[in-house]
Amino acid sequence: MTELDLELAQKVLDGQPFSVLLKARITAFGEGRAVLEIDARDELRQQNGYLHGGVIAYAADNSLTFAAGSVLGPAVLTGGFSIQYLRPATGRALVAHAAVAHAGRRQAVVRCDLRMVGEDGEGDGEGTLCAVAQGTVVAAQRS
Template sequence: MSGLDLGMAQKVLDSQPFSSLVGARITAFGDGAATLEIDSRAELHQQNGFLHGGVLAYAADNALTFAAGTTLGPAVLTGGFSIQYLRSATGTALVARAEVVHSGRRQAVARCDLFAVGEDGAETLCAVAQGTVLNANPS
């Protein structure tokens, strides 16, 4: 994804059927970082009314991968990631902000902070993630 701009990154995201299903959008992309946002809606909640943990994991996975793609190029795959849930995600939206911690030729390590956005626009940290992203076409 290196050399791509925000509009092209959104087109890549839109080409993923699951991303379209959850309504994900990229609001920042470049220089080793990416931000992914998802509006909260009932279909994405679990039985207690919170955003489902799987939605948070999806957001972390994609934000980590897009951030790493700014340093590794467009052919990237998630090698693995871990997520720690800190509190329930409630509110109007979820924001996943990822940044590359280290990038080499074959892989990058990135971290992601996930925030629940309240009715007043205030952000509350609800999860943190870290992962490894692999260059699918190392030269």
């Protein structure tokens, strides 16, 4: 297994064209955890001015996968995930905090809290919880 660190995790993220389009960044990585952040720019909002649910789902998916990859190794794929939207996403930036709940040799179950921070998304100092997600991440099979 190749040892991963925050700098290498950001390089992997930067290798994903869609992540570059969203200007996503990893701000914490390792030991079964990952934090992914995206600024809430106008072009990422839906018609009512809230951050689009697809952007929130992307952040959940990628943060779940990076958190699992810190335990399972760099070659991982999302097996599936579910997301529950709790309130409209308003604020300056989306912050996705993912943590491995359980990991085996080939798969991990990961949870993620998605919060909006800044402006009207301040909440309790950690941001306003707008969605929660849980997923299964699997080690990729080599052909």
